Amino acid sequence: MIINIILSNASSDPIYIQIMNQIRQSILNGDLKAGDSLPSIRQLAKDLQVSVITTKRAYEELEKEQLIDTVVGKGCFVSGANKDFIREQRMKRLExxxxxxxxxxxxxxLSQQDVIEHLTLLFEEEQTP
Amino acid sequence: MNAIEIRNLTKAYPLFTVDDVSLDVRQGYITGLIGPNGVGKSTLIKMMLGIVRPDSGSVKILGCEMPKQEIAIKQRIGIVSDDCFYYEHLTIHDTKKLVAPFYDKWNDSKFKGYLDQFELSPKKKIGDLSKGMKIKLALAVALSHEAELLIMDEPTSGLDPVFRREMLDLLADMMQNERNSIIFSTHITTDLDRIADYITFINRGKIVFNEAKEDVLERYALIKGDMELLDSDIRKEFIGIRETAVGFEGLVDNRHKAAQLFGNHAVLETPSLEDIMYFTAKGGRVHA
Known part of the structure; x- marks a missing residue:
């Protein structure tokens, strides 16, 4: 199981959102596969030195997105919902x-052309390191 | 389920009063009791422990009545405070021999392990320990009898940052068991706040709020802007405000309303607990 979560104090996102985004990212890019177990809420809180409520909330939100399942007494797992479903969800959000x-x-x-040109420009900027 | 239930606790002193305080400390979580110096944090903790007798009100710990079931309760709790309860002329080793028999679930090898980890020599006399070392010893004792509830009064005062971090791990270890609970008081906001689930803010002997830390930080907002934005109506929205020649900085407890009110004209930030404490304590004085 590969799971990296890096919390930034400089980020304007609340900590639970940062945790959520990074776990979601790991699931979407395949680092975490369906059925993989996730650290328990309390273990993750200890490792990240954050409150239990923070990690609990992150997991609850991910559960709402059907990305993870909680099995009482066994812990949290990456949901069996397939990758197409996940990608579909993501596409929907992007749309x-x-x-x-x-x-x-x-x-x-702004015209359609204006927007496309602007987007192209931003794309190029994003690619230059 | 609550680890501690306080109902209508009152204690009047000549110069200040803990006034009709009711408080639930939730089981399975870490609660931070914050507030400026001398507002009743320690008095409240001492009343929980039966060290100070309240004028009225009741305290229930782990479902048992204080002080009626005090002995049973104290088996199951650990107390960490820099007020040292031990005899100054005894060594750590002798203190352990004195204290251990009181606890049914005393674990000697665990205690030895903590002394090693904390670099406390059993031969050292209590009277020779620094403030930080006394806290470490109290923590070692508290963690060595399988306490389900840790009550800590200003545990980080006198501790260096290195050990403060180590302590976070020790506390998180204890919290791996969801039946365990921790409450600690502090007047400085430190790394300990990071692992606190609930924050109880006490000011002038009254509870200002007792809520999940995340909700608190979402509700309050710190607003910074130009003086031109302020008039008497707008000033009323603030809990506390600091006005200077170069602008103002103030705290509100309704972020949503403030966002509508100020729009893009002012900077809205998430306050730290220290900001909330500062403006509430200061604001209270201004309006008094």
Missing amino acids: EKMMEIIRESKELS
């Missing part, structure tokens, strides 16, 4: 964000 961009662009009276 929602794109819709938001489109709406916002219309309000600012």
Whole structure:
């Protein structure tokens, strides 16, 4: 089981969100596979030196997203929901964000071409280290 | 299930009063009791332990009544305080021989292990121990009789940062068992706050809040901006505010409302517990 969680004090995201995002990322990119066990809520709290409520909340949110399952008395596992489902979920979220961009662009009276050009520019910036 | 249940606890002193305090300390979690100096944190803890007798009110620990079932309760709790209860002229070894027989579940090898880990020599006299070493000894005793509840009064005072971090691990070890609970008081906000699940804030003998730390940090906001933004109505929104020639900095307990009120005109930040403590204590004085 490979699981790396790095918490940043400089991040504006609350700690439970940081934990959630990183576990989700590990599941989506395949570091964590369906059926892999996750550290217990209390063990993770100890390892990260955060409160139990923080890790509990992160797990609860991931459970809501159907990314992990909690089996009473046995612990937490990466959900059996398949990778296509996970990718689909992610695509759906991305599409929602794109819709938001489109709406916002219309309000600012930007053309489709303007938005595409802007996006291309940002893509290139993102790739240069 | 609560590890500690306090109901309507009152103790009046000539200069200050712990005033009708009710408090639940949840089982399975770490609770941090925060507040400035001299607001009743230690008095509250001493009343829990039966060291100070309350004028009125009741205390239940691990489901048992204090002080009626005090002996049974004290088997199951560990107390860490820099107020040293031990005889100054005895060595650590002699102190252990004195203390251990009181506990049914005393574990001698565990105790020896902690002394080693904390670099405490059994031959050392209690009177020669530094403040930090006394805390370490109290912690070793507390962890060596399978306490289900740890009550710590200012445990980090006198501890160096290295041991403070080690202590986090020891406490987290204890919390691997979800039946165990910890409450500690502190007036400085340290790394210990990081592992606290619940925060109880006490000011002038009253509980300001007792909530999950995450909820507290989400509810409060620290606002920084130009003086032009302030008028008498806006000032009322603040719990405490610090105004200077170059702007203001203030605390509100309704982040949502503040976000609507100030929009992009001011900076909204998540406060630290120290910010909350500072502005609440200071704000209280201004309006008094």
